[in-house]
Amino acid sequence: MDERVASVNRRLARFEAIKAYTILKNELSRDGRELTVSLKVKRKIIDETFKVQIDAMYAGEQEKKRFAADNLHCRRLPPFLR
DSSP: OHHHHHHHHHTSOGGGSOOEEEOOSSOOOTTTTSBOTTOOBOHHHHHHHTHHHHHHHTOOHHHHHHHHHTTOOEEEOOGGGO
């Protein structure tokens, strides 16, 4: 996955690059209320539903250990892949 993200990042400006990501267990869906009928992301619902995962992506080292114990799969790209 890191290689794929790095490949995409090569085509993006530095400020657009993906620096961290989380792989979710389920896809976003209309049934799960995360997407509108026209498949647009409902940001407020995403913020509420995935608060723990979003916080884990921006957490410090100590917090990352706690999130790892909760089995959250957050990944920060190494600087050379950004």
